[in-house]
Amino acid sequence: MWRHSVQRRCSSSPAFFRGRHSMEVEGDRSESQETAGSLLNVQPADDCLWTAVVVEAAAAAGSPDQPAARLALPGVMDAEGRVDESRLRMHIFKNAGVSPSERGLVWRFLFGMYPCSSTALERSLLHEQLVIRYQVMKRKWQSFLPSAVRMHLNGTDAELVQAVRYFDQRRTQTQQRTQDQSEDVKDRLAFLQLQAQILFERVSFNIAELQEAVRIIDKDVPRTNRDLSYYQGEGSGNLLVLRNILITFAAFNPEVSYAQGMNDLCSRFLEVLDSEVDTFWSFSCYMERFNKDFMADGLHRKIELEAALLKELDPQLHTHLVTDNMEGFAFCHRWLLLGFQREFEHSDALRLFEILSCDHLELISQQVERACYQERLAQKCSTDSNTESEQQAINTDFTFELFICAAILLEHRETLLRCSDEVQLIQFTSSLQGKLDLNSTLKKAEHLLYNYCKRYAWDCINGHWRPHKTKEEDFFYQLRNFLVLK
Numbered sequence: 001m002w003r004h005s006v007q008r009r010c011s012s013s014p015a016f017f018r019g020r021h022s023m024e025v026e027g028d029r030s031e032s033q034e035t036a037g038s039l040l041n042v043q044p045a046d047d048c049l050w051t052a053v054v055v056e057a058a059a060a061a062g063s064p065d066q067p068a069a070r071l072a073l074p075g076v077m078d079a080e081g082r083v084d085e086s087r088l089r090m091h092i093f094k095n096a097g098v099s100p101s102e103r104g105l106v107w108r109f110l111f112g113m114y115p116c117s118s119t120a121l122e123r124s125l126l127h128e129q130l131v132i133r134y135q136v137m138k139r140k141w142q143s144f145l146p147s148a149v150r151m152h153l154n155g156t157d158a159e160l161v162q163a164v165r166y167f168d169q170r171r172t173q174t175q176q177r178t179q180d181q182s183e184d185v186k187d188r189l190a191f192l193q194l195q196a197q198i199l200f201e202r203v204s205f206n207i208a209e210l211q212e213a214v215r216i217i218d219k220d221v222p223r224t225n226r227d228l229s230y231y232q233g234e235g236s237g238n239l240l241v242l243r244n245i246l247i248t249f250a251a252f253n254p255e256v257s258y259a260q261g262m263n264d265l266c267s268r269f270l271e272v273l274d275s276e277v278d279t280f281w282s283f284s285c286y287m288e289r290f291n292k293d294f295m296a297d298g299l300h301r302k303i304e305l306e307a308a309l310l311k312e313l314d315p316q317l318h319t320h321l322v323t324d325n326m327e328g329f330a331f332c333h334r335w336l337l338l339g340f341q342r343e344f345e346h347s348d349a350l351r352l353f354e355i356l357s358c359d360h361l362e363l364i365s366q367q368v369e370r371a372c373y374q375e376r377l378a379q380k381c382s383t384d385s386n387t388e389s390e391q392q393a394i395n396t397d398f399t400f401e402l403f404i405c406a407a408i409l410l411e412h413r414e415t416l417l418r419c420s421d422e423v424q425l426i427q428f429t430s431s432l433q434g435k436l437d438l439n440s441t442l443k444k445a446e447h448l449l450y451n452y453c454k455r456y457a458w459d460c461i462n463g464h465w466r467p468h469k470t471k472e473e474d475f476f477y478q479l480r481n482f483l484v485l486k
Contacts, residue, residue: 067123081120089358097351112285166237
């Protein structure tokens with residue numbers, strides 16, 4: 001049904017994580033840029049630089065118990081640490097998210113940093129490799145563009161100046177702690193570092209594009225929500241960690257680079273995972289799938305889909321919002337781009353992000369398709385041209401986030417109908433920040449989805465539904481049970 005396919009995010013990862021060189025970018029470089037570019041091919045003999053990589057990597061590896069940690073979710077993880085991906089996503093949707101104590105580990109699987117098929121032992125080895133690769137990647141752009149290593153401050157933002165001080169202190173303390181690493185650990189990390197250096201040896205950067213990305217990042221990072229406890233006090237140094245992650249991502253993903261809003265999205269990962277390395281890889285996995293949302297065509301397509309869905313649900317409201325002076329559905333831009341990050345209370349926004357990321361809608365669509373097919377077979381109904389036209393009349397690209405958006409719009413229908421221009425729409429969206437109730441919104445979105453699936457299923461069989469002996473055999477009962485609807 002939905003062509004928004006279920007990519008196996010729990011077993012996928014960015015191209016450079018998989019060891020391919022598809023991220024290579026040959027930028028036009030002037031003679032002066034060639035001098036800077038010569039820093040890219042750092043040889044292992046450069047002891048100062050690469051010793052620093054190993055030292056930082058040893059510190060970033062964190063607790064050796066983290067990759068071996070177990071999920072307490074029932075029936076999700078086996079004895080060796082493998083995760084049942086379908087049950088994990090089902091649990092997230094059925095329980096409207098996971099507990100804060102489980103969230104960090106769940107996200108590492110949900111967003112693809114750890115393959116769901118990996119064992120606890122395999123993840124320990126994988127994590128060391130991820131740590132080294134990230135540090136090598138970060139050092140590579142820092143060598144290429146040394147002027148961007150430190151954030152340039154104008155001195156007017158006292159909190160940001162203090163954040164830089166905390167960040168520097170933390171880095172010094174980390175380097176001191178790594179002095180006690182055993183020689184075996186250092187040798188193993190040095191070998192992984194050499195592998196990573198070979199992997200990224202052919203990667204080059206366009207200096208003008210990277211400088212522009214750094215410029216925008218340095219404007220956006222200070223605008224990240226500093227009211228969160230994660231960025232309070234000494235935690236303000238995490239803003240500089242966020243900056244490093246974003247620049248590293250932009251450097252090694254030039255086709256996407258950096259776009260406004262990525263700081264808020266990445267901040268969400270950093271707060272939950274509390275790890276620079278793990279945040280980079282999880283964020284990269286997420287962006288590999290959703291990077292089109294940060295490009296003009298992708299976002300325009302999503303807004304068009306929202307308009308199409310509302311047209312089916314409420315033609316009058318749709319007609320009102322697409323009038324010339326209302327700018328269509330552009331006011332939904334930030335909702336869809338960042339997963340309603342500011343419209344709900346912070347902890348609820350994290351839960352919603354999990355729900356939207358578990359692809360449960362696609363699982364439902366598979367159930368709808370299977371049930372309809374079985375009904376047609378049971379009735380010995382052939383698929384004629386008329387049935388085909390009915391199926392094509394249903395938009396098959398609607399995702400659950402669009403139903404969430406529609407639920408919000410319909411909840412505030414009367415207010416929206418009173419809006420007469422774009423300014424009033426912006427005032428409306430601003431008035432919702434932090435005030436929406438997640439449980440109520442989810443319930444309404446599920447009802448919209450259920451009714452949509454029900455209509456689709458009914459149309460597919462031309463309104464002929466065979467009787468069932470028990471309610472458990474009835475498709476609509478199964479569909480309601482598959483949702484959280486009661």
